[in-house]
Amino acid sequence: xxxxxxxxxxxxxxxxxxxxxxxxxxxxxxxxxxxxxxxxxxxxxxxxxxxxxxxxxxxxxxxxxxxxxxxxxxxxxxxxxxxxxxxxxxxxxxxxxxxxxxxxxxxxxxxxxxxxxxxxxxxxxxxxxxxxxxxxxxxxxxxxxxxxxxxxxxxxxxxxxxxxxxxxxxxxxxxxxxxxxxxxxxxxxxxxxxxxxxxxxxxxxxxxxxxxxxxxxxxxxxxxxxxxxxxxxxxxxxxxxxxxxxxxxxxxxxxxxxxxxxxxxxxxx
Ligand SMILES: Cc1cc2nc3c(=O)[nH]c(=O)nc-3n(C[C@H](O)[C@H](O)[C@H](O)COP(=O)(O)OP(=O)(O)OC[C@H]3O[C@@H](n4cnc5c(N)ncnc54)[C@H](O)[C@@H]3O)c2cc1C
Numbered sequence: 001x002x003x004x005x006x007x008x009x010x011x012x013x014x015x016x017x018x019x020x021x022x023x024x025x026x027x028x029x030x031x032x033x034x035x036x037x038x039x040x041x042x043x044x045x046x047x048x049x050x051x052x053x054x055x056x057x058x059x060x061x062x063x064x065x066x067x068x069x070x071x072x073x074x075x076x077x078x079x080x081x082x083x084x085x086x087x088x089x090x091x092x093x094x095x096x097x098x099x100x101x102x103x104x105x106x107x108x109x110x111x112x113x114x115x116x117x118x119x120x121x122x123x124x125x126x127x128x129x130x131x132x133x134x135x136x137x138x139x140x141x142x143x144x145x146x147x148x149x150x151x152x153x154x155x156x157x158x159x160x161x162x163x164x165x166x167x168x169x170x171x172x173x174x175x176x177x178x179x180x181x182x183x184x185x186x187x188x189x190x191x192x193x194x195x196x197x198x199x200x201x202x203x204x205x206x207x208x209x210x211x212x213x214x215x216x217x218x219x220x221x222x223x224x225x226x227x228x229x230x231x232x233x234x235x236x237x238x239x240x241x242x243x244x245x246x247x248x249x250x251x252x253x254x255x256x257x258x259x260x261x262x263x264x265x266x267x268x269x
Pocket of ligand 1: 009011013032033034035041042043044046079080081106108109110125126127152
């Protein structure tokens with residue numbers, strides 16, 4: 001085997017390249033990545049990057065020296081669009097197909113898309129570009145609705161509250177991070193959010209009112225995305241209210257401390 005192509009230039013892709021070299025593969029390794037950035041670590045996106053503590057360079061998974069050592073044919077801005085196993089070729093969105101003897105697909109995950117996401121002011125949080133686009137919009141006087149109360153949503157909400165934004169979290173689960181952590185722990189976290197982040201879904205109605213009024217001259221310029229966002233929030237409103245109710249009743253029994261907002265990020269080391 002002389003030519004190995006790895007599709008996906010992130011954690012899995014770069015680790016695969018590392019392993020191949022460590023195991024003595026001396027042939028050509030082509031690493032295809034659809035983004036324009038050198039391989040970077042995603043976990044800090046919703047933590048240090050969003051909170052402006054780190055600049056993008058710090059997220060790099062490998063230094064320039066390490067990349068040179070790996071001797072990769074690294075192709076950024078190269079999106080694979082098709083696979084022809086008979087010809088052993090990968091088709092690209094732009095340019096000539098790339099042929100391989102061995103193929104590794106490490107294309108990771110993509111966020112679920114929602115209707116209305118093409119409007120200004122609606123952001124996903126998956127890539128470095130997403131985080132860089134969102135970061136300057138997180139100003140203390142802003143209001144943010146976080147759709148998805150998993151780890152990433154909860155982390156983004158915690159960062160936003162730390163900056164001073166008014167935050168509303170919306171999720172179809174009974175409590176934040178319920179899928180990953182189970183009911184009991186997620187209810188504790190909901191209590192923390194309500195107590196320390198102040199505005200879990202409890203402020204949904206106020207958020208609606210504020211979104212509706214955002215076009216008023218006295219409230220600043222409308223960004224045009226309010227109706228779609230309000231609709232998304234409205235759909236989740238009943239569930240969100242339940243989250244808040246559960247959290248409040250739990251709060252009475254667990255006795256969370258009041259004070260400065262705390263983040264509960266996972267440390268990746
Ligand atoms: C904001 C955020 C915070 C996170 N925090 C944590 C955390 O605290 N702890 C934790 O354990 N995990 C966390 N994760 C998850 C962790 O980042 C992922 O598990 C990890 O990135 C998976 O790596 P991967 O290489 O498999 O996939 P990905 O990181 O998804 O990378 C896949 C790569 O493939 C590229 N690609 C996709 N399709 C194509 C194509 N057709 N052609 C070419 N390239 C393509 C993509 O552009 C991407 O660069 C977080 C994720 C995000 C987004």
